[in-house]
Amino acid sequence: MDKRKMIVHSTHAFLGIVHFISLWFALAILITGGDFILVIFLHLLSTAVIILAGFSTHSIFSHLGANRTAISILAYEPVLVIIAISAFMLTGSFDISALYASEVPPLYKMPLAFIALLLILPVKLKKSPFDVGEAHQEVVGGVELEYSGIFYEAIYTAKWLDYVFCYLLVFLFGGSNIWLGLILVVLTFIYINALDNSTARVSYKQMLRFCLWVALPLAFANLLLTMFNIL
Amino acid sequence: MKLNKYRKKSPWILHYNAGGCNGCDIEILACLGPKYDIERFGMINSGNPKQADIMLVTGPVTKRSRERLVDIYSQMPEPKVVVACGSCTCTGGVFRGMYNCEGGVDQYIPVDVYVPGCGCRPEQIIAGVVEALAKLEQKTKDIEKSIRLDRSPQINNGQMDRREIAVEIAPGKVFG
Numbered sequence: 228m229d230k231r232k233m234i235v236h237s238t239h240a241f242l243g244i245v246h247f248i249s250l251w252f253a254l255a256i257l258i259t260g261g262d263f264i265l266v267i268f269l270h271l272l273s274t275a276v277i278i279l280a281g282f283s284t285h286s287i288f289s290h291l292g293a294n295r296t297a298i299s300i301l302a303y304e305p306v307l308v309i310i311a312i313s314a315f316m317l318t319g320s321f322d323i324s325a326l327y328a329s330e331v332p333p334l335y336k337m338p339l340a341f342i343a344l345l346l347i348l349p350v351k352l353k354k355s356p357f358d359v360g361e362a363h364q365e366v367v368g369g370v371e372l373e374y375s376g377i378f379y380e381a382i383y384t385a386k387w388l389d390y391v392f393c394y395l396l397v398f399l400f401g402g403s404n405i406w407l408g409l410i411l412v413v414l415t416f417i418y419i420n421a422l423d424n425s426t427a428r429v430s431y432k433q434m435l436r437f438c439l440w441v442a443l444p445l446a447f448a449n450l451l452l453t454m455f456n457i458l
Numbered sequence: 459m460k461l462n463k464y465r466k467k468s469p470w471i472l473h474y475n476a477g478g479c480n481g482c483d484i485e486i487l488a489c490l491g492p493k494y495d496i497e498r499f500g501m502i503n504s505g506n507p508k509q510a511d512i513m514l515v516t517g518p519v520t521k522r523s524r525e526r527l528v529d530i531y532s533q534m535p536e537p538k539v540v541v542a543c544g545s546c547t548c549t550g551g552v553f554r555g556m557y558n559c560e561g562g563v564d565q566y567i568p569v570d571v572y573v574p575g576c577g578c579r580p581e582q583i584i585a586g587v588v589e590a591l592a593k594l595e596q597k598t599k600d601i602e603k604s605i606r607l608d609r610s611p612q613i614n615n616g617q618m619d620r621r622e623i624a625v626e627i628a629p630g631k632v633f634g
């Protein structure tokens with residue numbers, strides 16, 4: 228017999244499953260080399276759905292987690308979209324397969340975008356300086372607070388899918404050079420874990436200010452560089 | 459899908475202090491810290507009763523905290539086990555007979571494992587949790603048993619009679 232599930236209400240449980248499924252779709256399109264904008268949209272959809280689920284209960288901690296997750300979307304989403312546009316300027320299409328096939332690794336063509344991605348990855352992965360969404364239990368548990376049993380399993384698996392998603396984004400910067408991509412993934416993994424264990428949490432305002440004043444201009448500068456073909 | 463196999467290997471712990479002196483809480487934190495490190499067994503200290511399997515309670519239940527204790531206990535989904543950490547949690551300990559508490563968690567919620575000691579050593583806590591895991595497995599099986607009956611109810615005078623079966627599934631046997 229499995230752990231009993233306590234369902235708050237059916238919509239809440241359903242939104243959790245939708246979160247899981249839409250993340251799978253985003254991952255599948257990213258792997259098969261589909262449209263970059265569609266990938267970002269599906270990823271945003273999955274996060275938006277879990278935020279809706281957080282707001283659909285009466286628990287104040289669930290609301291708090293949903294609010295803070297919404298703020299973290301505000302921090303990383305613009306950067307991600309600008310990186311996608313930079314990739315469009317580089318390859319001339321929004322297809323990710325063009326990035327996979329590019330002879331010169333995109334890392335050399337858009338290094339600033341890679342740095343901007345490194346700066347927003349802790350926000351997406353909920354790692355330490357920017358883990359406002361759940362704050363390591365200090366705001367009890369974030370949006371997934373009210374899930375239990377098999378529905379929580381879906382949410383928990385989705386969290387790991389998110390990791391795969393983020394590291395695949397890093398892998399994209401290797402282009403057709405698989406080894407460069409793998410090295411980038413390993414280095415990013417070490418960087419994220421070192422950062423998580425060596426920094427203290429900042430407040431959500433500081434996070435927002437950092438992402439919108441440092442990471443976003445970096446990504447934008449990169450967009451200009453790629454647009455005028457300087458590198 | 460069976461969560462069961464994985465849950466046995468990584469039980470999630472909920473820790474609640476029902477008014478103790480914090481001695482046992484510090485020992486529980488020592489278990490989670492680098493020296494004893496029970497997180498390597500997959501035991502995560504989750505702050506959320508809805509996702510926890512094992513409840514670690516410390517402290518004699520003070521009159522202020524007992525409502526919350528029962529509240530948190532009832533928020534945990536079945537199957538669940540309760541581990542009482544520390545002498546004052548088991549019997550009242552040094553607080554026994556005081557005006558603000560009533561000595562012992564088991565007056566309010568069913569306790570499965572008693573861990574003695576004031577404060578209890580981290581080794582004892584780990585042993586208690588391992589014991590609790592065996593109980594958790596047993597409870598999991600018992601829940602299944604209460605659903606799958608071995609015998610079908612008899613029919614007396616056109617009336618279904620489950621009394622004999624109900625004797626076999628005594629409440630103590632099923633849930634505690």
Ligand code: SF4
Binds near residue numbers: 480481546547551552
């Ligand atoms: S058992 Fe002793 S050390 Fe532990 S909480 Fe009670 S009084 Fe404190």
